Amino acid sequence: LLIGVATGRSDVSDDEYTRVKIHGNHAFSLLKVHSLSHDKRFVLVRDPHSCTNFEDKHVTRESLDSLQKVQRAERRSGSCWISWQMFLKYFSSITICRWRADMFDVRADGQFTLDASQPITVYQFHLPAVSQINISLYYHKQDRTQRVLHTQSFLLCDIDHTNGKTGELTANISGTRDGFTSWDGSLRSGNYVLIPFSTSFWSKSEDTSALNYTVVIHASNTLELTPVEEPVTYLSDCLIAAVIKNADRSTKEKDYKYYSTKNGCMAFVAENSSQQYLNVTIDFEQARRFSTSRQAFLTIDSLPPRTRQILFVAEWKPQGNGTSSMNYSYLTELCSQKSETIPRLMEIDIHQPRPISL
CATH class of the missing domain: 2.60.40 (Immunoglobulin-like)
Structure with missing residues (x-):
């Protein structure tokens, strides 16, 4: 099920939320619930809009090692394991959304690059049939109050694995000056490559934690995203094809x-x-x-x-x-x-x- 949880309890002050490094009056995704024993229950939550620095004294190193084997939490993508007692203390509500059995959800985390020569991560996938598809690119702010000052884009191109050519039939480009970029449409069966990129961080001394993003794809057919590191000239070829077509x-x-x-x-x-x-x-x-x-x-x-x-x-x-x-x-x-x-x-x-x- 798609489950959302929210902070903002009336008996917890804003200062207390700040002290424990968790956003008050904010929505999170609930990803997993797991028990290590009768009195050791934990919840995996994710902040979809920023990284997380929340620390829970009840999540010991030994407990975390066991929980990470169940499902890995990545602080840079906003996810963390929280003990049941801390979850009850700081979260106020749970919302269960309607499940759509005809839509598949795929996610991948990555980072933008720091210059025009750096290799880039591309995401390859195959569609077995004509599919309705929604692609979203989320930037992870280091702090939810941080103002978004960058432009981000992604390319969606078909790929012919026999000759390596990209963008001959499909070459879409989506870009926004925002931390959220999306595209909706229909794709024929075949092989595709998705390339998130931003030139905003080039020639800057950014901490790598300031480069994090998540790609989310909802599709009417099952697919798997395969991350591949390619030279930046791969981005050049796809971007040239997309600019010419659009x-x-x-x-x-x-x-x-x-x-x-x-x-x-x-x-x-x-x-x-x-x-x-x-x-x-x-x-x-x-x-x-x-x-x-x-x-x-x-x-x-x-x-x-x-x-x-x-x-x-x-x-x-x-x-x-x-x-x-x-x-x-x-x-x-x-x-x-x-x-x-x-x-x-x-x-x-x-x-x-x-x-x-x-």
Whole structure:
């Protein structure tokens, strides 16, 4: 059953909830109840919106080792084991939701990356038949009162395991400046890959606990998520496919094309179909409360023949006062020689040119 529990007892003060490091007036998911003996009963709960630092003196190291074998609690995903007496003391209500036997629930925890070269976790799954599916990406705030200051997205692409190509039939992109991103739709039978990502934490000295997320999938057919670590160029290929399929704006010339998206995930892709180098200079003008994955407001790229490239992924920054604004212009030149790239790209980088598949 889907069971929710809530704190907020009238006989427990806000200071007491703060002292024991558990949120008052807050909803949790009840995942498991287990007894180690007649007088040792425990409850596994999860805060779906933040990490947990709750400590229970009745959950000894020996007890926790036994409970973790029953079902593992991960503090970074907001779950923890609580003794029955502490559960009764701090929780006030239980809600049992209606069970839907025709929907399957799958979850996986992961972390966003810290730079444009870091390998990324992708989640592969297979659908045996046409399925209704809902995908949600939840960011785990370190504290529930923390303001969400990042943009997060996920890609959903079909994958052909025979040739390794992705996004030929399905290439969806969902993005929000929020800690919750979702997508609903119908998918045909086949193999798929789901890729959560965010450029908001790049070039920052973040504690890894600030990068945690959970993927939740509800589907009308059973599926299993298989996490696989891939080089960031895998993200490049899927993002390029998604931007081309979902472009809000495109410029198409004989030898080159540009594609861009503006809602949720803002990305700009260039395609060089010529036999020369495509040199592209982008100048961000009057950019306020705005940042890009290149960490620069002037970029120069030189695409080799028959390649595509993510020139930038951008986002609005909510810090500070005043309005957000941005305008950019770009210059195009076809040359026989490669020009210098500014800023320089790392050897493995999401912005590296990718070959156009035949």
